[in-house]
Amino acid sequence: MDLGELDRDSTSRCRLNSPVPAVCRKEPCVLGVDEAGRGPVLGPMVYAICYCPLSRLAHLEALKVADSKTLSESERDRLFVKMEEDGDFVGWALDVLSPNLISTSMLGRVKYNLNSLSHDTATGLVQYALDQGVKVAQVFVDTVGPPETYQERLQGRFPGIEVTVKAKADALYPVVSAASICAKVARDQAVKNWHFVEKLQDLDADYGSGYPNDPKTKAWLRKHVEPVFGFPQFVRFSWRTAQSILEKEAEGVLWEDSPTGDQEGSGRIMSYFSKGPRTHPHLPHRYFQERGLESATTF
Amino acid sequence: MESSDEAAVEKCRVHLRPGTLCDAARATLHLLPCEVLVNGPAPVERFFTPAIRQGTDGLEVSFRGRRLRGEEVVVPPGLEGYVMVMEEKGEGVGKDFSEGSSNLREEQELAAPPEALERDFDRFMGATASFSRFTLWGLETIPGPDAKVRGALTWPGLAAAIHAQVPED
Incomplete structure (x- = not known):
């Protein structure tokens, strides 16, 4: 898997895809959606779709794909290679969301939470497959958040497709298992070969699993503050x-949008009812206020 | 900088070290849309500069996980930007009293009239860097022409006009 584009710019997102098998443009297909790296505090989150013609689903099952979490890293790598070999009927696409993109989305003035980001990314990938001419007939999605509302949203967005959103879909449907393998292989590779934009000194590559509860990950975070x-x-x-x-x-x-302390917020309204003279601080002319200029009395 | 009326303003006389203005090296400056509650050096070259991207419209970077968008601001013609640092209280004065650096002697010759320096009254400031442009960053949006600091840069020109001699006619 060539993640070169991510190495060139690891601050945003990048899409990667296999060639679209010709048969997928002719026959109705089943498409699975899954993600890897949603929980970790380190590295990117990877969304993946995997698809094949309904008529070839048995062949995909024959590869013995399973939920990526139940497989070892080498088993996942081996299965991904097998899927590549079956590129005449299996296609996949990925969206790698950099940790910077995740941070800036979630910490935006208008909060863009991880669930919305996940839903939109999954939707974008399904749309991508349609744009490539894949005849998508059925979509299976491993849920993020409550499956009912997610399913309703996706079904509304793709009325012509039969959408199924389920918890543990990655263990139930082989096409979702296949997507989960693609996602996990990409995530592992991205984390292993992470190209730091910063010029860091004595960087410690031993960051553990990346999950917040992993003591190694916590130690790494403390060390690199x-x-x-x-x-x-x-x-x-x-x-x-x-x-x-x-x-x-x-x-x-x-x-500028940090919540301000008590002295500014809560005290204000009550001050209109208080007796006695209110002290007005001497304010400079509006010209200076509008330009953020203050006379300096101390240096 | 917070300056309330009640706070006792400590009186002092500030001397500028003119030599530092000539020696000041060019610096790359970034003005962020936030306040970092500490004063001191930071590894800008290692953490910030390499992360700046040229986007479709303007510069992009992030700081503490928040997206910033930036643009270059040029200091108006006829003006020069300096990063000024105040010397510690009594630092320059003591130096002058004891050793009397040649540099200071020269400055004093320029500054008229030479008065005796007092330890708690006289302070010195000098330039550590100079600049003619800087990068102005906005939180998620490009600061644009209405940015406060752009307005602030119009003040020196206005101040000069206000204080200029009006020709008698």
Whole structure:
């Protein structure tokens, strides 16, 4: 799997895909959607679709694909190679979402949560397959959040396709298992060969599983805190684990949309009812206020 | 910088070290849309600069997991930007009293009239870097022509006009 595009720019997202098998443009196909790396505080999240003609589903099952979590890394790699060999009827596509994209989405002025990001990415991949001319007849999706609303959304978006959203779909439907293998193989490879944008000194490559509860991952995070910049962009700043380490071990940062303290918010309205003269601080002319200019009395 | 009326303003006399203005090396500056609650050096070259991307419209980067969009701001013609640093209290004064660096002597010759320096009253400031442009960053949006700092840069020109001699006619 060539993740070269991700190496060139690991700050956004990148799409990767197999050639579309000719048969998939002719015959009705079944398509599975799954993801890898949703939970970890480190590295990208990878969404994958895998599809094949309904008539060839038995062949895909014969590969003995299974939920990627139940397979070892080498088994996943081997199965992915097999799927590549069966490229005449199996196709796949990936969307690799960088940790920076995840952080900036979740920490935006308008919060774009991980569920919405996941749903939109999955939808985008199904649409991508349709745009490539794949005759998608059925879609199976491993759920993110409550399956009912997710299914309703996807079904509404693709009325001509039979959509099934289920928990543990990656264990139930081989085409979803195949997608989960693609996603996991890509995620593992991306994490292993992560191209840090920062020029880091004595970088420790031993970051464990990347899951927040892994002591190795936590130790790695603590070791790589930078007091001003926080973490390298390999870290998902929006994760609670990352945030709480920053709160303790990095310098404070105030944004223009940071919640302000009590003195500004809650005291205000009551002050209209208070007796006695209110003290107005002497404000400079509007010209200066609008330009953020203040006279300096101390240096 | 917060300056309330109640706070006791400590009186002092500030001296500029003119030599530092000539020596100040060019610096690359970034103005962020947030306040980092510490003053000190930061590894900008290692963490920030390499992460800047040229997007379709303007520069892009992220800081602490938040998306920033930036653009170059040029210091108006006729003006020069300096990064000024205040010397510690009594630092320059002591130096002058004890050793009397040649540099300081020269400066004092320029500054008229030469007065006796007082340890708690006289302070020195000098430039550590100079700039004629900087990168202005906005939180998720390009700061654009209405950015406060762009307005602030119009003040020196206006101030000069206000204080200029009006020709008698």
